Amino acid sequence: MKKGSFQWMKSLNRTIILNKIRTDGPISRAQIAKETKLTPPTVSSLVSELIDKDLVIESEQGESIGGRKPTLLVINSDRFYIIGLDVGAKKIRAILIDLSGKTLDKTQTIIPKPISNEDLLSLIKRTISDLASIHETKEVIGIGVGMHGAVDVETGTSLFAPGLNLRDIPIKKALEAEYDVPVKIDNDVRAMAFGEYWFMEEKKDENIVTVNIGIGVGAGIVLNGKIFHGKYDLAGEIGHMTVDLNGNQCSCGNIGCWQTLISGPAIGEAAIKQLELNPNSHLLDMIDGEKHKIEGKTVYEAAIAGDSLCIKILEKTGEYIGIGLTNLIHILNPSKIIIGGGVANASPIILPKIKETIAQRGLTNQAKATPIYCSDLGSFGTAIGACALILGEIFEGDVSVVG
Incomplete structure (x- = not known):
């Protein structure tokens, strides 16, 4: 390379x-x-x-x-190239782009489990090398990584990757030693958020929030064109704001977190409970009566097929999302909110309810009219955002700010 x-x-x-x-x-x-x-x-x-x-x-x-x-x-856009990676709980997605942001190639690799720190680093290196080897004439100028879980941005260390049950992975140190190019690491949602900001086609909105709703819920905050991390890299953990004092216990140990109402697993659990009252739902046919197979994606597929129970569940999810986003609007007053993650795939059903809820609960007319979009970057959104971390450093300098 x-x-x-x-x-x-x-x-x-x-x-x-x-x-x-x-x-x-x-x-x-x-x-x-x-x-x-x-x-x-x-x-x-x-x-x-x-x-x-x-x-x-x-x-x-x-x-x-x-x-x-x-x-x-x-x-000279096609002279230098950037590799971006999304290291998730199940897969590593990698993408190669030029300086204009044009995608030249992309690939994905399944992460076997269990896996050690050393084996994960070897898998990351192999993914990079395999992608680069296909384009041996390309001159790589940097590598960006969006890593799920807690990340020390300054040292480029994955402090805790919950989906892999790994801690203290020295990603930046290992990759810079291997490839002798600068490496930028950030949390996956923050990387996704910066990608949304960087690749906006219209004139850039300086203050945007990207909310990722999947297995968990987190946010990436871009203020004045820079990623906001907070004092100790905790900014954006909005999935753990309490919205229901009498709600379900969250994976974090607290009760009634927003995540317990709107995440993919939460949607699946809501469907399982509702099936006891609605045994004629089409959802049962889709999973051959095996309720443990129900997840957020299943509920959406049934809703699209016209199942009234699943439509109601997703509409209620949209209302819950709208309540949380209204709180976010009142705190940060962003110019735009973008929703990503698996739950965003249900946008035909949830997005109208989200906007309706914000319009009802927003404090001012401007708050009520805050633009809400679902991301169109697709499953490689975090990998694209990881590339944007490098592009931002090249063209605008430091892309991060702490509290």
Whole structure:
């Protein structure tokens, strides 16, 4: 795997110029100087360095405003590449993109269980190497990793991966030693959130929240274009805010967490309870009467087939989600909320109820109208977000902020 020079780029002025070319290119040297307030000699010198490094290329000539036509600059998008990984509880998803964000290849690997720290690191390395070997001519400039569970972002260590029952995995240290490129690690939901922010097609909303609803519930918060971690990397654990004092016990040990009402397993448990009162539900036919097979996906499939019980369960789930998101709106007042994870696949049923609930409970008209979307990044959303961690560092500098 060829390796590109990442650290060389990370000077403030180079970052400013690179990002200006990325966002506004094709653009002239004179226009860069005018809009960034850098001196023309500084811009000229740094652009020459960026061209020498093949990061920037001269693409065409612009309109003359009295003298000779200026030469316009663009990012050399297909010169360097980034690998992003999503290390989940069951699979490792990996993706290879260029500097424009175009996907060149992707793959996924099943994680065998039980597995040790050493074996997981070996599997991660093999996944990276296999993907890179298919594209041996590509020059990889960095590796991003979205890791489920608790992550120490500064050291790049997985503190606790609950789905694998592993602790203290030195991912950043191991990968940088193996590949000699910078590695950025963050929690999977935060990586997904930054990917949503980075790859928005329209003008970027600076403050967004991505809520991942699957086996568990967590959030990634992007404030002023940076990932918010809180003082000790705990920001975003909204699945464990208490919403029902008399509710079910959560996996965290507390009672009535939001997660106990809206997660995939919670939807399955609600269906199992309701089946005792609704024995004619189509859901029983789908699982051959074996109630232990019921999960959130099963409930959605039955609802789409027209089962009234499952439709009601998902609508109630949408209401619960809407209540929690209303609390979130009143605390953070984001410009946009994006819902990801397996439960988001039920958006045709749950999204209208979510919006209806927020419209009823929002404190102001602006709060009631907060845009709510379901993610369209798909199952590789976290891996794409992991790539965005590297892109953000290249073009905008540090992408994280603590409390």
